[in-house]
Amino acid sequence: MTRITELYGIPTASDPHAVDWPTVIQSQQCPFLSRKCLKNRKSAPDQTIGSCTVGYGRPNRHIMICPFRLLERNQVFEDCKSLVTLHQPGNEWHIVTELNVPGGSVDYCLASVRREKVVDFVGIELQTLDTTGTVWPERQRFIHGHGVKVRAMDRKSPKLFGMNWKMTAKTILVQLHHKIETFEHLSKKLVLVVQDHLLNYMKHQFSFSHLEAARLGDPMHFHAYSLEPIGERFRLQLSERLSTDAAGIASCLGMKTEAKLDLEYIHRQIESKISTTTLMSMNIPIADLS
Structure with a gap:
């Protein structure tokens, strides 16, 4: 055999x-x-x-x-369409290869285009073992x-x-750490497409407990696919989606980050001032600040 x-x-x-x-x-x-x-x-x-x-x-x-194995039926691109939130009916979908960004390059870009102008896009990285x-x-x-x-x-x-499980997983996480800050700054999404076996390894060997089921607002997404037997052939099937942000990728690698310190500081100020008097309600004027 x-x-x-x-x-x-x-x-x-x-x-x-x-x-x-x-x-x-x-x-x-x-x-x-x-x-x-x-x-x-x-x-x-x-x-x-x-x-x-x-x-x-x-x-x-x-x-x-082989990463090109993940291109079967273009399903990975289809499953990223929901992340291109500014797309509208009438726009064209375009798949562009090798998008250069600070920190390296991205394998693919799925773009929503209208009258030859980009309306929105999502970056897509493919990684196999x-x-x-x-x-x-x-x-x-x-x-x-x-x-x-x-x-x-x-x-x-x-x-x-x-x-080469360990090197594959660590290398792609380090690359994502360099690239996701750019996408987060641009308020765009970056998707890592992997096989379910690789994602399971990453979850066991790195700090992934803080990653959650995919949320539309997060800039970094993980799409994991299983390889399902269909007759004598195999077919890709989306099996799991997770998401996080730049700080979350740093945490996966056990790195400290200051990317959210300012935001967290503001959050703490707001939370310290929240009370029943600050609750927004119809027909109740905001308290006089003078």
């Missing part, structure tokens, strides 16, 4: 009579990008890897290792078993692969 779950978007458990694997391997097409796969081998730049999802762990879990080692020998053994000629040294290689 191969540990490659999906290769070029096709489940490896598919009926072998229904898939022409030699043609699939030769064409190297990614169905989620509608173009040639972009995951190239460093030692052979013209050769793509094509592994979207692998089986890993005990019990075995289907782990997405980084691997350690190499999946290449496992890939080569699979395609060799389905009629594709491969080098014996590749399919017989003892090299294995693993999941």
Whole structure:
């Protein structure tokens, strides 16, 4: 049984009579990008890897290792539309790649556009698990078993692969910490799209207890997707949404932040003055301040 779950978007458990694997391997097409796969081998730049999802762990879990796998049916963009709050009927939806912002770049931007002018937008980051080692020998053994000629040294290689859970999670949180302040300052939303397994790891290994079920007013959102089997295929399904702000991301990393000190100071002043006499009510004048 191969540990490659999906290769070029096709489940490896598919009926072998229904898939022409030699043609699939030769064409190297990614169905989620509608173009040639972009995951190239460093030692052979013209050769793509094509592994979207692998089986890993005990019990075995289907782990997405290519961020483009998250683009299936553009569902992740559909699920972000509610965060583009200034959108109106008649506006166009646009998906823009590589948006440069202070602190780095954002993978995608979903924008509401009217008469070629941006009305509102949401930034979207895609993150899947980084691997350690190499999946290449496992890939080569699979395609060799389905009629594709491969080098014996590749399919017989003892090299294995693993999941770099800690580095993947910490790296993306640090990146979010740099970027979310910009979005918060602009009163815009930033969404991190991940697989449910990665979010569960982050919740256990980092300080996530302060994150709440998604609130529209928060600038930082987490959208977690499960990979559900539908017949012989797999389908993305939104399984959990959380949200926080810039200070919340800092807290996830165990960092102290002064981003909200001024606001908290004002909140304390207001709260110290709240009483029954300050309660707004119809037909009751505000107390004279003189």
